[in-house]
Amino acid sequence: MANNISFPCAIMLFFIVFYLINSSNAMPSFNVQRYGARGDGRTDATEPFLTAWSLACESRARAMVYIPRGTYLVRNLVFWGPCKNIITFKIDGTLVAPENYWSIGSSGYWILFAKVNRISVYGGILDARGAGYWSCRKKGGHCPQGARSISFSWCDNVLLSGLTSLNSQNIHVTVHHSSNVRIQNIRIRAPSGSPNTDGIIVQASSGVTISGGVIGTGDDCIALNPGSKNIWIERLNCGPGHGISIGSLGEYANEEGVQNITVTSSIFTKTQNGVRIKSWGRPSNGFVRNVQFRNLVMRNVENPLIIDQNYCPSRKGCPNQSSGVKISGVTYANIKGTSATPVAMKLDCSGSHHCTEITLKNIKLTYMKGATTSYCKNAHGGASGVVVPMNCM
Ligand SMILES: *[C@@H]1O[C@H](CO)[C@@H](O)[C@H](O)[C@H]1NC(C)=O
Numbered sequence: 215m216a217n218n219i220s221f222p223c224a225i226m227l228f229f230i231v232f233y234l235i236n237s238s239n240a241m242p243s244f245n246v247q248r249y250g251a252r253g254d255g256r257t258d259a260t261e262p263f264l265t266a267w268s269l270a271c272e273s274r275a276r277a278m279v280y281i282p283r284g285t286y287l288v289r290n291l292v293f294w295g296p297c298k299n300i301i302t303f304k305i306d307g308t309l310v311a312p313e314n315y316w317s318i319g320s321s322g323y324w325i326l327f328a329k330v331n332r333i334s335v336y337g338g339i340l341d342a343r344g345a346g347y348w349s350c351r352k353k354g355g356h357c358p359q360g361a362r363s364i365s366f367s368w369c370d371n372v373l374l375s376g377l378t379s380l381n382s383q384n385i386h387v388t389v390h391h392s393s394n395v396r397i398q399n400i401r402i403r404a405p406s407g408s409p410n411t412d413g414i415i416v417q418a419s420s421g422v423t424i425s426g427g428v429i430g431t432g433d434d435c436i437a438l439n440p441g442s443k444n445i446w447i448e449r450l451n452c453g454p455g456h457g458i459s460i461g462s463l464g465e466y467a468n469e470e471g472v473q474n475i476t477v478t479s480s481i482f483t484k485t486q487n488g489v490r491i492k493s494w495g496r497p498s499n500g501f502v503r504n505v506q507f508r509n510l511v512m513r514n515v516e517n518p519l520i521i522d523q524n525y526c527p528s529r530k531g532c533p534n535q536s537s538g539v540k541i542s543g544v545t546y547a548n549i550k551g552t553s554a555t556p557v558a559m560k561l562d563c564s565g566s567h568h569c570t571e572i573t574l575k576n577i578k579l580t581y582m583k584g585a586t587t588s589y590c591k592n593a594h595g596g597a598s599g600v601v602v603p604m605n606c607m
């Protein structure tokens with residue numbers, strides 16, 4: 215084709231494109247292809263990605279790392295900060311992990327942003343090709359620890375917008391020790407039987423907003439672990455998977471609490487749980503405080519509303535199955551839909567630390583094969599409006 219375009223015409227086109235790129239965003243752009251990345255899905259692009267990152271990170275002006283269309287094979291990528299200015303990380307292509315799962319799986323992280331302040335990551339598809347790793351785990355073979363697909367650790371002011379993450383070996387997205395993180399319109403997919411392929415895990419982080427998204431995996435759509443604070447989740451489509459979980463908490467005697475959590479305007483389809491609070495049945499100083507679950511739709515969910523303070527998979531270190539985690543101030547409001555089991559509401563709280571200030575308001579959960587029921591143990595609070603199944607506190 216190039217032969218058909220006259221030389222002056224090509225020159226003019228070049229300047230138009232050059233002008234458009236430079237006028238629309240005046241920031242320097244570090245295109246990974248300039249440093250040797252090839253979007254052929256075969257050539258190892260790890261080093262070119264790291265080179266583009268370090269140049270962008272060193273830039274005194276705002277800078278962009280740009281990944282054009284194409285499929286890039288990358289091994290473990292650690293993008294270290296702090297950077298000198300704001301970074302935009304724009305992905306128009308697909309990043310794939312090597313076929314051999316040991317390559318990324320022997321480190322816990324495939325793509326990790328660490329100690330970066332002010333970063334926006336736009337678009338992109340991550341395909342960790344986890345199937346081989348899951349089958350190793352299922353066979354109980356000698357397998358590496360497994361890599362999380364994309365993680366932010368010790369980062370502040372993060373935007374992750376429009377990412378698609380497929381078939382992670384392990385957790386798809388993790389946010390650790392970070393603050394002011396916005397995750398928008400994320401799509402996460404792994405088969406329902408894939409082990410520990412949680413969608414998003416938040417831990418020791420504050421100010422995390424997850425808005426809009428479709429998550430279907432073999433484990434929790436979202437899990438909020440100890441130290442999650444000021445979390446807002448809205449407009450999420452969750453399923454298949456284990457639903458949205460606070461926990462597991464109380465694994466350790468000394469643990470940060472979870473507080474000020476809102477989950478709203480979301481739909482759960484054929485999940486194991488809808489909204490769950492889960493803690494180990496053993497001593498801990500952890501707590502859960504000020505949680506709002508509201509405007510939720512359950513479609514054929516096994517345990518739509520559940521507090522389970524008896525978690526103890528190995529049956530060790532759980533004297534009397536009594537959890538030290540103190541749960542208070544949990545509101546369930548405007549929740550409707552169908553339960554796949556008769557017990558649509560199960561509030562199974564600790565014998566030594568009862569749940570308090572549980573509020574139920576306008577709940578209507580039905581069961582195909584008869585009426586739904588509720589189960590309460592050591593749970594205290596009140597109800598208003600129509601509540602089906604009935605309040606058992
Ligand atoms: C609770 O979290 C939200 C964000 O989810 C935040 O806007 C609000 O200020 C927090 N409230 C308190 C009391 O910290």
Ligand SMILES: *[C@@H]1O[C@H](CO)[C@@H](O)[C@H](O)[C@H]1NC(C)=O
Pocket residue numbers: 533534536565566
């Ligand atoms: C076991 O739990 C009960 C409450 O269910 C509590 O009264 C009792 O003190 C606990 N015993 C021990 C040894 O922790």
